[in-house]
Amino acid sequence: MWTILLVLILIGVFLVTKVFMIVEMREEVIKERLGKYNKTLKPGFHFLIPFVDRPAYRQEMREQVIDVPSQTCITKDNIEVEVDGLVYIKVMDSYKASYGIGDYRPAAVNLAQTTMRSEIGKITLDETFSEREQMNENIVREIDKASDPWGIKVMRYEIKNIRPSSDVINTLEKQMEAERDKRAEITESTGTRDARINESQGERQSAILLSESNRQKRINEAKGKAREMELIAQATAKGLGRIAEAIEKPGGQLAVKTRLTEQYIDQLGKVIEGANISVLPTETANLKTFFEGVGKVSDHTRPNINSTSTGDAQ
Numbered sequence: 001m002w003t004i005l006l007v008l009i010l011i012g013v014f015l016v017t018k019v020f021m022i023v024e025m026r027e028e029v030i031k032e033r034l035g036k037y038n039k040t041l042k043p044g045f046h047f048l049i050p051f052v053d054r055p056a057y058r059q060e061m062r063e064q065v066i067d068v069p070s071q072t073c074i075t076k077d078n079i080e081v082e083v084d085g086l087v088y089i090k091v092m093d094s095y096k097a098s099y100g101i102g103d104y105r106p107a108a109v110n111l112a113q114t115t116m117r118s119e120i121g122k123i124t125l126d127e128t129f130s131e132r133e134q135m136n137e138n139i140v141r142e143i144d145k146a147s148d149p150w151g152i153k154v155m156r157y158e159i160k161n162i163r164p165s166s167d168v169i170n171t172l173e174k175q176m177e178a179e180r181d182k183r184a185e186i187t188e189s190t191g192t193r194d195a196r197i198n199e200s201q202g203e204r205q206s207a208i209l210l211s212e213s214n215r216q217k218r219i220n221e222a223k224g225k226a227r228e229m230e231l232i233a234q235a236t237a238k239g240l241g242r243i244a245e246a247i248e249k250p251g252g253q254l255a256v257k258t259r260l261t262e263q264y265i266d267q268l269g270k271v272i273e274g275a276n277i278s279v280l281p282t283e284t285a286n287l288k289t290f291f292e293g294v295g296k297v298s299d300h301t302r303p304n305i306n307s308t309s310t311g312d313a314q
Helices: 002-019 094-099 104-120 125-130 132-150 166-248 252-274 282-313
Strands: 020-023 027-033 036-041 044-047 053-060 064-074 080-091 152-164
Touching: 002 020, 020 027, 027 094, 036 053, 036 094, 053 094, 064 104, 080 104, 094 132, 104 132, 104 152, 125 132, 125 152, 132 152, 152 166
Parallel strands: none
Antiparallel strands: 020 044, 027 036, 027 053, 064 080, 080 152
């Protein structure tokens, strides 16, 4: 009984594994019948004829990432660099991926390496750092052309590292240091030049503002003086107008004469105080003038008398 039960279990396991098949969502299975391609099994449950049908290939339908090993490449300017990368591929046709090539993964890696060496040889070392995106696009385009019969598509290629030799790195570091020193000197000289320009512009602006301030000051003073003269003239005109009105009234002319007399007397007193003169009545003034004339006549005649007396004595 136990032997028969064991045989039945083995037969059941055989039937389940060989007759019934479940294909997962992420893959496709190539079914062969009597050694020939029969059908591509999609995800789901499938029935196989024992000893006639068999699942020949299982193909991963998701996008796959394959590491491209590091390799030595020579740039256009004859410099050795170590380059590695990543290639992203996806199976588009499981039939071609199964029968078009033995194993598309190492084939894609080898094709990526040869294409990368070819692309690196077209550019210089400096361009390998600046033209990395363009180089990735060129590698993808070249690999995609060659891999089309394999039923796969290269989605993208990414260069991970570009490592020059140690001697080249030392040379690049010295070059970068010299370039930094050069940029520092240029920046310093530019700053000094800008500072001088700003200083001269500030002095010029200050002089302009100062002259503008002086001009405005003179304008304001001139306007003030003009306004002052205008107000004085207006006040004088008003005063004269009032005086004229007052003169026209009864007793106005007498008041004006009286005022003029008072001013005359005041001015005459000031003149007399400041001058070396004597003020006398008219009769006294005439007598004083008479005596002064007599004194001058005697002064003129005295020398003549003295000269006559001298002549007589001789």
